[in-house]
Amino acid sequence: MDDSSVSHHNGGQVGSQIGVSVNNKQNDEPSQSVQYSIPGILHFIQHEWARFELERSQWEVDRAEFKARIAFLEGERKGQENLKNDLVRRIKMLEYALKQERAKFHKLKYGVELQQGDVRPPPEEPTSEPEHAERAQWKQGRQLIKQYLQEIGYTDTILDVRSNRVRALLGLNNEEIENPNYRNYDKQQHDRCDYSMNHMVRKYDYGGKEARKSTGGGGYNEEGLSVQETAAVFANFEFLTNQEMDMDEIDDLDAKQSHHICSKKGEDLDLEAEEVLNELSLITEREADGGGQGDEYPVGGSAGGAGAGAAAGAGAGEADEEPLALGELAQLTVSNEPEAYDVASANKESFRKTWNAKYTLRSHFDGVRALAFHPTEAALVTASEDHTLKLWNLQRTVPAKKSAGLDVEPLYTFRAHTAPVLCLAMGAPRSEECFSGGLDGTIRVWNLPPPTADPYDPYDPAVQGAVLRDHTDAVWSLAAAHGRLLSASGDGTVRLWAPRAARPLLATLRADESPSAPAPAAADFADAAARAAVAYRDGSLLLYDLETGQAVLRAGCEAGATRVRAHPTLPLLVTAHEDRHIRFWDAVSGRCAHAMVAHLDAVTGLALDPNGLFLLSGSHDCSVRLWNLDTKTCVQEITAHRKKFDESILDVAFHPLRPYIASAGADGLAKVFV
């Protein structure tokens, strides 16, 4: 019971005491004047007995009160332990997620299942078994108190008024009293908690310094948190009778349980172990400071943290505060939800920034020299040194036939080149065509089979389109825009084509007429396809006007270039170089706007995303890097391919519409990242 009821009791006692003393006076006075008489003595004894009886009943009342107090404190303890349990479960969840992550990581890294002790989801909430003996005892005690109180004049209504009110507020009408049922469970949970705390600390100890740091902090905070939270809970529960608290606790637990399930799902997606740790420290941090600073923990935590002690004393007996207290309780339940979503969305955020390998395209017998995405579909074409091109549909993963284990099987194999295929360009959307250039000096136009094609369909010669044969040496680079095609060849020329026209060759661009002129390494359309940017093997960069065929801008450096890309919206050219640099050029002034060492070896592939915000680069150092074009900082590095001789990554690409990036390697593989 709380103080208000105590004071009521006192009032009652005082009243009865006064009554007694009045009686005493009335009876004592005559006994003083009158000599001792048997009836007088009897009366006195009777009177005394009545007084003792009264006192005794008073003590009983006190005892009952203390019992109630004890019961309340038990409830308190239970509340605290439930909180603790919840935190333990949360830790276990995180632990489990971490284990899963670790196993996954291990599997991805070494290709073997990680053998660890017990990877299984944390145990379900144990079902509480009512212990009838204990419950009966408790009920009995309660009945006793009721009886005493009735003797003194308390009615059931007054006795239960608070609980009734709370019940009404909660919309509950369950009379069940469950408190004792939880005791064993609490104890069990408590033990488990201790165990898992140790376990966790031990686990994280080998998880690296950072992990240990955050966990250490977490562990410590955990303790502090318990105390603080307990105080808050004290305040919250002060107004409630035990069984109501139980109800709430049950609801609370259920809510948290579901929260865990959903947060676990989120984690299952693709949560990095690091993020688990972050989350852990986030939670502990947030809760440790009473939630005052946390966004998601507004009233409940701070009120509980700050005014915990005060609320227990001062707020007592103020029925007006009950809704607030309940509000806090509700907060306690609900506050987990936004947090869960927050974590999930945070994951999503980082997920969006991080590209993960999803498809490995294996079917080429030799290095993949180039790849290009379909303009709209989740499909791509790869070109290889094995003289073939292959079409892949990423949305048609292979049903396990003879090639089980393959992520994607090629839809179609394009055969016509008689030498390694070196470059690729995709036609405009809906044209369903692509172009390839090879070491054999030919440029071939291909009509893409529909994405529903079967790899074992009959041969259709119509897939092969026109062949452009004007180049006299290897064709190293192709770019397509507005129905025109730009090619750079080892014969020293860059040519402009209208591939579908009767006379496809439109123009031939040469740096100069001398036979020793450097060969172009790469070419790209610039300035809405009105110009051509050509990077040469000697490092020079020329911008040609495609109307006149004349070079309008000359820039460059000493280091041999391998690739050039024009920014989709800005007058900016990006070149990749043998000297590990990526250089940025102002397409108006020809000034080198920025130069950076981008890789550990020659840069071989460049791609700009369709919005011109990110740059993708590949290098013979086996890594693909994603750059923020604005800050020129590396956002992500992916080690993607293995070396064959001294070559590794040969091309990279962005999907023009969909969130795919891809890399092509000398190891004969192409990889697609999402």
Next chain:
Amino acid sequence: MADGLQILRRNRPGSKAKEFCRWPDEPFEEMDSTLAVQQFIQQTIRRDPSNLEAILKMPEAQDEGVWKYEHLRQFCMELNGLAVKLQAECKPETCTQMTATEQWIFLCAAHKTPKECPAIDYTRHTLDGAACLLNSNKYFPSRVSIKESSVAKLGSVCRRVYRIFSHAYFHHRSIFDAFEKETHLCKRFTYFVTKYSIISKEILILPKLDDETPVGESEA
């Protein structure tokens, strides 16, 4: 492509076709890549495609399974060249079935139920199927070590691949000869399957190909 101190064996964009892969040989012992065997085989072939002894001389301490596997990859890859040539001449109308001699009609195993594909389809499907199998993550997840059970898969690929040679030999002789003159592929293949007893001798129906192969009237 010797850059003074260091030889970088790579093909640079813009280089000439005749420079392609024309770098100094690298001793097999110095190849530390996972693709060392492929590198070594290709390097030996480039040096002299007619020197079968050299091409098929397995380095010491080399895993034989990987050696055979990499050679078969190389065969299938180079067979693309024959397929390209056949595409121009071998039409479904003329070669409605995959045959070599009149003795057998070969059924295409690329389909759920093997069927009588025209020769050109058989050729393409067989090469595509071989590409899938040889790149299968299930059977050949690694290129440095291969399970014994997967090595057994090589035999059936070899048998089917050989039919492409035999069809070309018996039905498109000029293409076969031109291709063989250029690559010595069928000779090498026969030498390979005989040396490692992958195909039984009875199946090798082509007459022994000697150096006196008639000078084919190049491609039609």
